[in-house]
Amino acid sequence: MYVAVKGGEAAIDNAHRLLAEIRRGDPAVPELTVAQIREQMRLLVDRVMTEGSLYDPDLAALALKQARGDVVEAVFLVRAYRTTLPRFGATEAVDTGAMTLARRISATFKDLPGGQVLGPTFDYTHRLVDFGLADGAGPEPAAEAEPEADAAACPRVTDLLGQAGLLEPSPPDEGAAIGDLTREPVDYPVDRAVRLQGLARGDEGFLLALGYSTQRGYGRTHPFVGEIRVGAVELAFTPEELGFPVSLGTVELTECQMINQFHGHGAVPPQFTRGYGLVFGQGERKAMAMALVDRSLRAAELGEAVAVPAQDQEFVLAHCDSLQATGFVEHMKLPHYVDFQAELELVRRLRAEHAARSAVPPSPDSDEAPLREAAE
Amino acid sequence: MNAPDLASATVSAGTGYNFAYLDEGTKRMIRRAILKAIAIPGYQVPFAAREMPMPYGWGTGGVQVTAAILGAADVLKVIDQGADDTTNAVSIRRFFTATAGIATTTRTAEATVIQTRHRIPEAPLAEGQVLVYQVPIPEPLRFLEPRETETRQLHALAEYGLMHVKLYEDIARHGHIATTYAYPVEVAGRYVMDPSPTPKFDNPKMDDCPALQLFGAGREKRIYAIPPHTRVRSLDFEDHPFRVQSFDRPCALCGAEDVYLDEVVLDDAGGRMFVCSDTDHCETRRADGHTGEAA
Amino acid sequence: MEPLLTVEGLTKRYGRRLACDGIGFTLDPGEVLAVVGESGSGKSTLLSLVAGEVAADAGSVAYRLRDGATRDLDTLSVVERRALMRTDWGFVRQDATQGLRMAVSAGGNVGERLMGVGDRHYGRIRATALDWLARVEIAPDRIDDPPTRFSGGMRQRLQIARNLVTAPRLVLMDEPTSGLDVSVQARLLDMIRGLVAELGLAVIIVTHDLAVARLLSHRVLVMRAGRVIETGLTDQVLDDPQAAYTQLLVSSVLAA
Numbered sequence: 001m002y003v004a005v006k007g008g009e010a011a012i013d014n015a016h017r018l019l020a021e022i023r024r025g026d027p028a029v030p031e032l033t034v035a036q037i038r039e040q041m042r043l044l045v046d047r048v049m050t051e052g053s054l055y056d057p058d059l060a061a062l063a064l065k066q067a068r069g070d071v072v073e074a075v076f077l078v079r080a081y082r083t084t085l086p087r088f089g090a091t092e093a094v095d096t097g098a099m100t101l102a103r104r105i106s107a108t109f110k111d112l113p114g115g116q117v118l119g120p121t122f123d124y125t126h127r128l129v130d131f132g133l134a135d136g137a138g139p140e141p142a143a144e145a146e147p148e149a150d151a152a153a154c155p156r157v158t159d160l161l162g163q164a165g166l167l168e169p170s171p172p173d174e175g176a177a178i179g180d181l182t183r184e185p186v187d188y189p190v191d192r193a194v195r196l197q198g199l200a201r202g203d204e205g206f207l208l209a210l211g212y213s214t215q216r217g218y219g220r221t222h223p224f225v226g227e228i229r230v231g232a233v234e235l236a237f238t239p240e241e242l243g244f245p246v247s248l249g250t251v252e253l254t255e256c257q258m259i260n261q262f263h264g265h266g267a268v269p270p271q272f273t274r275g276y277g278l279v280f281g282q283g284e285r286k287a288m289a290m291a292l293v294d295r296s297l298r299a300a301e302l303g304e305a306v307a308v309p310a311q312d313q314e315f316v317l318a319h320c321d322s323l324q325a326t327g328f329v330e331h332m333k334l335p336h337y338v339d340f341q342a343e344l345e346l347v348r349r350l351r352a353e354h355a356a357r358s359a360v361p362p363s364p365d366s367d368e369a370p371l372r373e374a375a376e
Numbered sequence: 377m378n379a380p381d382l383a384s385a386t387v388s389a390g391t392g393y394n395f396a397y398l399d400e401g402t403k404r405m406i407r408r409a410i411l412k413a414i415a416i417p418g419y420q421v422p423f424a425a426r427e428m429p430m431p432y433g434w435g436t437g438g439v440q441v442t443a444a445i446l447g448a449a450d451v452l453k454v455i456d457q458g459a460d461d462t463t464n465a466v467s468i469r470r471f472f473t474a475t476a477g478i479a480t481t482t483r484t485a486e487a488t489v490i491q492t493r494h495r496i497p498e499a500p501l502a503e504g505q506v507l508v509y510q511v512p513i514p515e516p517l518r519f520l521e522p523r524e525t526e527t528r529q530l531h532a533l534a535e536y537g538l539m540h541v542k543l544y545e546d547i548a549r550h551g552h553i554a555t556t557y558a559y560p561v562e563v564a565g566r567y568v569m570d571p572s573p574t575p576k577f578d579n580p581k582m583d584d585c586p587a588l589q590l591f592g593a594g595r596e597k598r599i600y601a602i603p604p605h606t607r608v609r610s611l612d613f614e615d616h617p618f619r620v621q622s623f624d625r626p627c628a629l630c631g632a633e634d635v636y637l638d639e640v641v642l643d644d645a646g647g648r649m650f651v652c653s654d655t656d657h658c659e660t661r662r663a664d665g666h667t668g669e670a671a
Numbered sequence: 672m673e674p675l676l677t678v679e680g681l682t683k684r685y686g687r688r689l690a691c692d693g694i695g696f697t698l699d700p701g702e703v704l705a706v707v708g709e710s711g712s713g714k715s716t717l718l719s720l721v722a723g724e725v726a727a728d729a730g731s732v733a734y735r736l737r738d739g740a741t742r743d744l745d746t747l748s749v750v751e752r753r754a755l756m757r758t759d760w761g762f763v764r765q766d767a768t769q770g771l772r773m774a775v776s777a778g779g780n781v782g783e784r785l786m787g788v789g790d791r792h793y794g795r796i797r798a799t800a801l802d803w804l805a806r807v808e809i810a811p812d813r814i815d816d817p818p819t820r821f822s823g824g825m826r827q828r829l830q831i832a833r834n835l836v837t838a839p840r841l842v843l844m845d846e847p848t849s850g851l852d853v854s855v856q857a858r859l860l861d862m863i864r865g866l867v868a869e870l871g872l873a874v875i876i877v878t879h880d881l882a883v884a885r886l887l888s889h890r891v892l893v894m895r896a897g898r899v900i901e902t903g904l905t906d907q908v909l910d911d912p913q914a915a916y917t918q919l920l921v922s923s924v925l926a927a
């Protein structure tokens with residue numbers, strides 16, 4: 001006799017226990033510590049912080065450990081934790097011009113005040129597997145650090161160009177309320193601040209592909225890397241009861257300013273426009289992709305045609321979030337047998353009708369179809 | 377739904393989280409959206425859906441609606457595909473047991489709040505009950521018009537001709553309307569609404585229902601509602617009226633007729649049987665002495 | 672007789688370029704007006720301005736509604752305006768893919784306007800669609816085919832049926848015959864002429880082809896660089912052009 005399937009509760013418990021065991025791997029191998037992940041998987045930690053919208057290296061490292069190294073799952077853990085945190089307010093805008101630089105490059109000027117600072121980068125490494133690392137060989141000591149670049153002497157490239165009127169200025173800070181797409185429903189069309197929030201949280205792979213598509217002709221923006229800077233900036237917060245800003249410490253950021261050709265229109269003379277990218281930690285690929293897409297999404301504002309996906313804010317913002325995407329793609333694993341039953345019935349009936357029309361005897365399967373459309 | 381009292385607001389059932397997980401500020405925001413939704417039946421109210429500890433697409437909208445309306449005295453039932461024991465239903469029920477410490481049940485009649493995915497219980501709902509639907513895509517026009525800015529306009533102007541073009545195409549191609557689930561309805565003579573992917577079999581249950589029906593879409597950040605005793609009409613043509621599926625055999629376990637059945641494949645030789653999709657309905661009937669051919 | 676449509680001072684600027692510079696004209700019921708000029712003369716912009724698809728920088732468009740009241744279109748609510756466009760106006764596009772739903776069957780394309788105004792009887796909608804397909808010479812067995820399977824000429828005829836099904840009084844046409852073979856063009860023009868006469872439609876047709884203007888229109892409006900160069904009865908303007916530019920246009924046709 002058939003007995004309806006039972007045991008969902010037990011199955012879930014057992015699955016969780018098995019997951020915990022698999023996560024640990026071979027117990028003969030020493031367990032990873034959160035500190036090891038934080039220090040040695042730093043770029044991964046940075047990515048989880050950026051897409052998780054929470055600057056907390058230890059939490060991101062822990063999330064990565066719990067998620068068995070799955071980035072999206074780790075982002076998920078961080079975001080679900082972030083939801084429950086109380087909000088005290090918004091910090092002052094960070095001044096990336098005053099960044100303590102670890103790296104700073106410009107592709108638009110050979111030399112510029114403050115110079116180019118190569119810093120830690122894969123860029124000019126030969127991608128040869130270093131088998132020495134497998135044996136735990138320690139690194140050579142880094143070259144003696146140059147005297148720290150003086151922030152005042154390292155103005156942002158965009159500020160240099162801006163002075164000559166060649167580059168559109170940053171919009172003035174009018175103290176307008178800052179939208180928060182984690183606290184307010186998105187109401188299209190959204191302004192640039194909200195778009196940038198969405199892009200900063202957006203999936204690196206998705207933005208990379210979209211940014212790439214603009215370079216290949218799907219909404220060309222003629223970009224140049226004005227500047228990429230990586231380093232630490234101070235974070236300040238003004239508590240209501242004090243009325244003046246106090247320092248909360250520093251955060252590491254990567255900022256990318258793309259400079260794009262623009263021919264001007266009407267009263268606006270030809271000038272360069274900007275695309276902007278900002279991420280936690282060191283994340284140049286994401287910051288650059290974000291800057292490309294940001295510029296593309298300004299098409300409507302700049303009087304350009306909105307014709308390709310990277311220019312369409314509903315398309316980009318509705319699909320760039322890895323949690324939303326993974327949730328909806330993976331929810332297909334949930335049972336759908338009620339709906340499938342309805343479709344099964346329809347297809348059986350259509351096949352029966354088709355068979356009747358073509359005067360071919362219906363397959364035995366459709367004879368069995370126990371469903372019919374009432375009165376049809 | 378029992379009025380959440382102040383004491384319950386701080387109960388944490390030892391989890392370190394607020395009662396029913398969400399903080400009170402968020403719950404108030406969601407309740408405001410729910411009230412607006414009730415005031416404008418079928419209208420999709422945008423709300424600031426939070427990131428929940430379960431994935432988008434797995435019921436985050438329904439969970440937030442449930443969390444916002446639960447009180448300490450509520451009795452919760454959670455079903456997925458009509459069954460209380462499917463894994464996602466178990467997972468959501470446990471979430472509320474852990475974060476709200478409330479009583480749960482599998483009995484439709486005993487529940488004050490029922491969260492569901494893809495089904496409406498067979499037993500008629502009563503006044504005072506709330507049915508919370510999990511909704512993946514709240515926009516009935518989405519697959520005809522992908523743009524939110526445009527669909528909003530179409531709803532505002534009640535321009536629903538496009539929806540009928542879809543139904544027209546179905547009839548032209550198949551001889552009848554080929555939409556079997558998520559079948560669009562018109563609510564209170566105004567807004568066209570997606571009933572969530574319930575089979576169209578369940579559509580008539582929404583009409584003039586004594587219970588409050590709430591719909592939560594987390595990923596798409598929308599809440600909508602059907603207040604008790606509201607007219608809900610499935611879209612159709614005068615000469616191709618809306619019809620539900622019917623089954624030409626009763627449930628093999630409890631003998632129930634006029635219920636939605638699951639097809640269960642028994643072996644690889646074409647053997648299959650049909651049993652109630654609503655497990656509580658089936659069990660209740662069997663306890664009352666009803667039997668089907670396989671019981 | 673009070674005109675059906677009164678256009679005054681329509682102006683549109685794109686950057687430094689004046690696409691339309693203070694255009695004005697009137698259109699009587701049943702009258703066909705051809706707007707001719709080279710590409711870039713602003714004639715298609717004019718049509719978009721009249722249809723309200725592009726916002727004018729200055730000027731007005733007034734229309735006499737079915738109840739007899741003449742209203743400035745700017746004063747209509749969005750609901751009234753969209754209802755007007757869906758029922759009493761039609762717009763036949765140069766690019767049929769812009770004017771049709773390419774994924775929807777021919778019958779659905781013709782029926783959409785009927786369903787939009789509340790017709791809920793499948794059989795009646797289908798019968799009306801079949802009737803209109805016959806009037807535009809599309810075989811009844813093509814009713815369930817999508818326009819993707821139609822030739823260019825058929826698509827334009829389907830567009831016309833889709834627009835005329837609600838018996839509009841004004842139809843805008845943007846180069847409806849361009850890009851079609853000469854024989855197909857001739858058949859389409861012949862059909863348009865027949866329908867216009869039979870239904871008493873008022874039409875504004877934009878074309879670069881003076882032969883089209885001569886065949887269909889009562890009056891002609893010659894545009895160049897956003898301005899009206901010359902206007903008058905079609906025969907008069909084409910046979911005895913006054914403006915030097917019109918003379919040039921006409922002679923280049925003769926040379927062709």
